Amino acid sequence: MNPPRPVIVGTGIAGLWTAWRLASEGRRTVVLTKETLADSASAWAQGGIAVALGPGDSPSQHAADTMAASDGLADPEAVRILTSEGPGRIYELLALGARFDRGPDGRLGFGLEAAHTRPRIIHSGGDRTGAALIGCLAQVVRSHPLIELMEHTEVTAVLVSDARTVGVAVLREDGVSRPIAASAVVLATGGVGQLYAVTTNPRVATADGWAVAHRAGAELRDIEFLQFHPTALKLPGINPAPLISEAVRGAGAVLVDRDGHRFALDADPRGELAPRDVVARAVAVADAAGGAWLDARDIEDFATRFPGITAILAEHGIDPLRDALPVAPALHYAMGGVRTDLEGRSNLPGLWAVGEVASTGVHGANRLASNSLLEGLVFADRAGHALAAEPGRGDSPRPLPDFPLQEETGADAQCDGIRRTMREIMTGCVGIQRTEASLLHAEQELARLTRETPSSAWRTRNQLLVATLITEAARRRRESRGGHRRLDYPPAALRRETA
Ligand SMILES: Cc1cc2nc3c(=O)[nH]c(=O)nc-3n(C[C@H](O)[C@H](O)[C@H](O)COP(=O)(O)OP(=O)(O)OC[C@H]3O[C@@H](n4cnc5c(N)ncnc54)[C@H](O)[C@@H]3O)c2cc1C
Structure with a gap:
């Protein structure tokens, strides 16, 4: 029996980069993804990556723009790390073979996006940045001898024993459920868009990471801050x-x-x-x-x-x-998520989170455009380094205790109507503008839907759980800030105008 390895869940930019970093430091790792490697928001990214590499730009200017967009809630240290370590990650990407669009003089071209004080967005294939990046990282990961990739492998739970993460439960394409032992679990499961009726997020963005982390006892934070793309x-x-x-x-x-x-x-x-x-x-x-x-x-x-x-x-x-x-x-995007330190550790020992599923505090209440691919690189890199340095290489395998495993029951397919109603409620009542009444209504409706959902429909149950957690967090935050707008608590500037 081999000693357990770190298990990375998700093949967007954050998961792939974590795997590569660990492998480049000599660590074996397993990467799981619920559909194919290419199914992720990362592969769909259009505009590009924000990075302070352009003429006259600087990490401190990028940091100032990120802080301003965050509506006062971003963690300045997380922002400093993002903006100052970003250029190094881009140079590494270039060394791995990633190609970005260049001007006639051969220099990187920089696009302009909202709330950036200067053109700062590097891109690839015009608006096909995500596809180009994931194509490059996929080649690296697929050919690396220390990385095992398992596609069509859905994580259904984080397994915890003696208050420590010991593995994940998975459901394979063939309908077989089984536990996988892990020295650490890195969630890189992306966003929550599919809880809403109108979203840009791919079908795989069903908030699984938040659900399994919460059920395992990890803390979520700032989950009321959701970004709606105009x-x-x-x-x-x-x-x-x-x-x-x-x-x-x-x-x-x-x-x-x-x-x-x-x-x-x-x-x-x-x-x-x-x-x-x-x-x-x-x-x-x-x-x-x-x-x-x-x-x-x-x-x-x-x-x-x-x-x-x-x-x-x-x-x-x-x-x-x-x-x-x-x-x-x-x-479009979730600013909050599984609370982590600046190297990706959650409060639950052995459980890590990187990319959109995580909350490092770098976005505060609102994300600056094109900062998320950069976040995926920078914080995944830090997590990879930190994990590689963790003791435990020589761990002897411990048998996993018995855990109940989720089976493919077919019940979720029959709960299509429930999920559709949930999505309408989230868009209508917990959407771009919220009030106490709309949130209370959503809470009651989500509770009703949960009661009507059989426990065998565990995917639907997980989605309803996260929808409820978002709604409760939005009710608790009695102010308007960034992506969270309460009509009954207008922002200070608006209150002054009204007065
Ligand atoms: C259309 C679109 C355009 C965008 N454009 C830009 C842009 O130009 N610049 C920018 O910075 N950001 C952009 N974003 C946002 C950015 O793409 C995402 O925030 C970022 O890619 C998230 O990366 P990630 O690695 O955290 O997650 P993702 O790329 O979403 O990957 C999540 C992975 O986890 C897997 N997964 C989920 N649940 C499970 C489970 N239970 N078991 C196993 N695997 C699971 C998924 O299949 C997927 O492989 C865009 C987003 C969208 C939707």
Whole structure:
């Protein structure tokens, strides 16, 4: 029997980078993912990675922008680490073979996105940054002799014995459940978008990491802070909603209402490039009043700069040079998550978290655009280093105690209606604007849905659990801050205006 290895759950940027870092330090590791390696939000990232490498830029300027976007809640040390260690990770990516778009002079090209004070976003293949990055890391991970990859392997629980993480329970594609012993478990399971009716997140983003961490006894924090992207393509009935990257607004596209009025300027003098929460609320208001459109017709080289978005639009018969794009806000990103220290350790010994599932405190109440891929690299790297340095290489294998394992019962498939109702409740009552009444209503409805869900439908139960935790956290926070807007507790600036 081999000694247990660290088990990494998830093959987005955070999971792949953790695996590579551990392996590059000589540690064997197992990487699990519930579908294929390529199924992740990371692979879909469009705009790029924010990093202070451009002319006249500096990590301290990037940090100042990140702090400002966070609405006063980001941890300054986490932000310092993100922005100062970011450039080093990008150089490592380049050394691994990642390619970023360059200008005619051969230097990296930098795009502009909202709330950045200067162009800072490096990108690949125009708007296909995520696919390029994951393609590069996939090659590295698949060919590394110290990394074992298990696709179609869904983690259903974190296993704990004597107050320590000892492994995970998994369900394989063939319907077989089994425990896997681990010297440590690193959750890199991404976001929670699929709890909402309108989201840009892929189907795999069902909040599993938060559910299994919470059930195991790990602490979640700041989970009420969710970011709604202002410009998802409005195509009723399509899940996920295709994203129109902020980089399109950075390139000059403007938002107009049904009268052709450029309404974003009414909300903020920065207009389309105001922070995401401001623009998202303005789009929601325009949408409710008759519609919101992103007009990109003046971007002549649209297809060259945004080939991925052009292809998505073409699938739906939309030509960005001819048509204004119908848009609406969509749940996009979770700022909070499993509380970790700055090396990825949760409060539960042996359980780590990196990437979107984690809360290092780096985003505070609102994430600065394109900081999440960077977060995935920087904090996964720190976790990988710290884990590699942990004692335990020579651990002799300990038999795992008996744990109840989740089986494939088919019950979740029959709870489709319950999940649909949950998603509508979350979008309607725990969405872009919240009130005590809407949150209370959501709590009651989620409790009813939970009662109606058989325990054999454990995936649905997990999603309802996380939806309830988000709602409770949103009720507890009696203020408006960043991505959390309470109509009954308006932000201080708005209160002054009203007075
Ligand atoms: C459309 C879109 C565009 C974006 N564009 C940008 C951008 O330009 N720049 C930027 O910085 N950010 C962007 N983001 C956000 C960014 O992509 C994500 O925050 C980031 O990629 C998250 O990385 P991750 O590794 O933490 O998780 P993910 O990339 O989401 O990966 C999570 C992994 O965990 C696996 N998993 C989940 N549950 C289980 C389970 N129970 N068992 C086993 N495996 C499981 C999933 O299958 C997946 O492999 C975008 C997001 C979206 C949706």
